[in-house]
Amino acid sequence: MDRKDLANLIFPNAKDYTYYEEKYAKRNLTENAIVTRFAPSPTGFVHIGGIYQSLIAKVMAKNGGVFFVRIEDTDQKREVEGGIKQILDALKDFDLCPDEYIDENDVDHGNYGPYKQSLRKDIYQSYAKKLLEEGNAYPCFCSAEDLDKIRENQEKAKERTGYYGKWTKCRNMPIDMAIEKIKNGDPYIVRFKSPGNPDKKIKHKDVIKGSVEFPENDQDIVIIKSDGLPTYHFAHLVDDHLMGTNMVIRADEWLASVPLHLQLFYVAGFKAPKYAHIAPMMKLDGEGKRKLSKRKDPESAVSYYKEEGIPKESVLEYLMNIANSNFEIWRKQNPDKKMEEFDFDIKKMSVSGALFDMVKMLDVSKNVISKFSAEEVYNETYNWAKEYDKELLEMLENKEYSLKVLGIERGNAKPRKDIAKWSDVKHIISYMYDDKFDKNGEFEYQKITDKDEIDKIVKLYFEKYYDESDDKETWFNKMKDLSESLGYAREVKEYKANPEGFKGHVGDVSTVIRVKITGRCNTPDLYEILKILGKERILKRI
RNA sequence: GGCCCCUUGGUCAAGCGGUUAAGACAUCGCCCUUUCACGGCGGAGACAUGGGUUCGAUUCCCGUAGGGGUCACCA
Numbered sequence: 175m176d177r178k179d180l181a182n183l184i185f186p187n188a189k190d191y192t193y194y195e196e197k198y199a200k201r202n203l204t205e206n207a208i209v210t211r212f213a214p215s216p217t218g219f220v221h222i223g224g225i226y227q228s229l230i231a232k233v234m235a236k237n238g239g240v241f242f243v244r245i246e247d248t249d250q251k252r253e254v255e256g257g258i259k260q261i262l263d264a265l266k267d268f269d270l271c272p273d274e275y276i277d278e279n280d281v282d283h284g285n286y287g288p289y290k291q292s293l294r295k296d297i298y299q300s301y302a303k304k305l306l307e308e309g310n311a312y313p314c315f316c317s318a319e320d321l322d323k324i325r326e327n328q329e330k331a332k333e334r335t336g337y338y339g340k341w342t343k344c345r346n347m348p349i350d351m352a353i354e355k356i357k358n359g360d361p362y363i364v365r366f367k368s369p370g371n372p373d374k375k376i377k378h379k380d381v382i383k384g385s386v387e388f389p390e391n392d393q394d395i396v397i398i399k400s401d402g403l404p405t406y407h408f409a410h411l412v413d414d415h416l417m418g419t420n421m422v423i424r425a426d427e428w429l430a431s432v433p434l435h436l437q438l439f440y441v442a443g444f445k446a447p448k449y450a451h452i453a454p455m456m457k458l459d460g461e462g463k464r465k466l467s468k469r470k471d472p473e474s475a476v477s478y479y480k481e482e483g484i485p486k487e488s489v490l491e492y493l494m495n496i497a498n499s500n501f502e503i504w505r506k507q508n509p510d511k512k513m514e515e516f517d518f519d520i521k522k523m524s525v526s527g528a529l530f531d532m533v534k535m536l537d538v539s540k541n542v543i544s545k546f547s548a549e550e551v552y553n554e555t556y557n558w559a560k561e562y563d564k565e566l567l568e569m570l571e572n573k574e575y576s577l578k579v580l581g582i583e584r585g586n587a588k589p590r591k592d593i594a595k596w597s598d599v600k601h602i603i604s605y606m607y608d609d610k611f612d613k614n615g616e617f618e619y620q621k622i623t624d625k626d627e628i629d630k631i632v633k634l635y636f637e638k639y640y641d642e643s644d645d646k647e648t649w650f651n652k653m654k655d656l657s658e659s660l661g662y663a664r665e666v667k668e669y670k671a672n673p674e675g676f677k678g679h680v681g682d683v684s685t686v687i688r689v690k691i692t693g694r695c696n697t698p699d700l701y702e703i704l705k706i707l708g709k710e711r712i713l714k715r716i
Numbered sequence: 717g718g719c720c721c722c723u724u725g726g727u728c729a730a731g732c733g734g735u736u737a738a739g740a741c742a743u744c745g746c747c748c749u750u751u752c753a754c755g756g757c758g759g760a761g762a763c764a765u766g767g768g769u770u771c772g773a774u775u776c777c778c779g780u781a782g783g784g785g786u787c788a789c790c791a
Contacts, residue, residue, distance in 0.1 A: 249790050252790070335718090388720065405789070499739090528729085685750070695751055699751095
């Protein structure tokens with residue numbers, strides 16, 4: 175009885191791995207094209223970090239490379255129904271559609287599928303069989319209790335924990351004995367037989383982190399679990415080899431596994447990909463920082479951005495900012511270029527995690543939205559409202575009118591920057607809608623607060639000065655005339671030069687009109703507001 | 717605890733042995749402005765710490781402290 179018999183006993187039906195080597199031909203790409211991937215688990219939660227990773231993967235693959243998505247569903251306990259659709263939808267929402275993927279109906283798009291690990295069981299088993307035959311893997315019969323015991327002893331002896339070297343029980347089990355146990359029906363899993371020596375170091379050059387040095391791996395990690403599915407590590411080896419991945423872009427929590435992964439590739443005889451470990455986004459928590467957490471931080475979910483109405487362009491711009499900080503300088507110089515034109519350099523990515531700064535994200539978003547046309551703002555807000563705000567939706571039903579409202583101070587050289595997210599819009603424009611405006615509300619006036627004075631100003635203005643057909647200059651001059659007639663300065667400068675000589679200035683007076691008509695002391699251009707409101711509606715407000 | 721990585725203003729960050737140590741967000745002041753926003757100008761604000769190496773260290777080396785990651789039949 176030899177290793178081959180053992181391998182055949184464990185995987186009697188597995189094809190020889192060479193079958194897959196031939197089936198999945200090497201990709202025919204230009205020399206520097208990057209093949210990379212996003213490999214999420216369908217857990218029902220899409221983390222913003224996944225979008226971040228995909229963004230980077232997508233831009234890395236843009237020059238003739240391939241960006242594919244592979245669903246990592248080997249842990250069936252964590253799988254959630256509809257998880258795949260959620261992931262795909264999220265990518266689509268952010269314009270990050272992969273070149274190759276599997277859809278929610280298990281239909282593959284691409285020639286290197288299945289792009290879902292639970293559908294690749296046979297493939298993994300073929301490769302596990304290969305390792306078994308070569309003596310690079312072995313069945314392990316240790317129970318959970320055995321493993322606990324080993325760990326206990328290790329802790330007692332103050333040695334590293336894990337299944338390795340002298341602590342292993344099954345690594346050197348005679349083949350005949352293993353065969354007998356299997357035939358006997360003893361439960362087992364398959365382990366990798368690590369050739370590593372932890373006294374030796376391996377040097378690895380990470381694309382982002384640079385040179386790192388680790389002790390060699392000597393852990394005999396599990397490659398095939400008792401359910402017949404592979405562990406992440408083994409699936410990574412097989413899938414990324416077969417799918418032709420040449421750069422693995424993943425979260426930096428994987429960095430510590432690099433010695434293992436490199437060893438796996440080496441032992442299997444395959445060329446290892448390059449690794450780029452990206453630092454996670456962090457969040458301030460008391461004194462320290464921690465990763466953005468699914469449980470504690472709503473902004474960790476991609477759904478948050480959709481719900482808040484933060485446009486995808488804003489999120490993407492902000493993420494690009496974090497990824498390559500010189501992006502914002504480029505953006506300033508190239509305000510109208512598409513983000514794809516930015517010369518992204520993965521080597522410039524930060525090695526340590528940045529605090530996620532929502533204030534800055536919203537600032538980025540204000541800039542992004544300020545470049546939108548009124549039509550675009552309208553459409554986006556409308557779509558958002560359809561799903562999240564019925565009241566706003568009603569306000570927007572009159573498109574022609576809404577377009578006017580949203581178009582105030584928009585489209586010129588210095589556009590308004592007051593909208594950071596679609597959920598802001600209702601509050602920003604509400605006074606332009608009569609049913610949202612309560613003329614008897616408690617308004618806060620700025621300088622002039624005396625009720626009689628306010629009434630006097632308003633009365634006089636609408637009786638003597640206001641004319642709907644005035645152009646802006648005339649309107650403005652009349653405001654000055656009004657001010658002057660009541661003892662206020664025509665010009666602010668005039669007032670500042672001689673504050674004793676006036677009751678105030680034209681700004682104070684126009685603020686009274688502004689508050690009376692809008693209920694607010696801060697609004698965009700009052701002339702435009704009055705114009706859009708129209709005489710009839712205005713008079714009802716006074 | 718073992719192993720690994722990191723440490724420049726409140727935040728994100730340029731910097732690669734000699735700089736007045738960029739820029740952005742936030743903050744403050746001024747200007748512009750009939751309000752606000754925008755825009756312009758300016759202010760305050762940083763190289764964690766102790767040793768080396770060097771003519772000279774934010775930059776290189778070692779230690780200390782702090783932070784983060786990882787040590788599963790989870791990914």
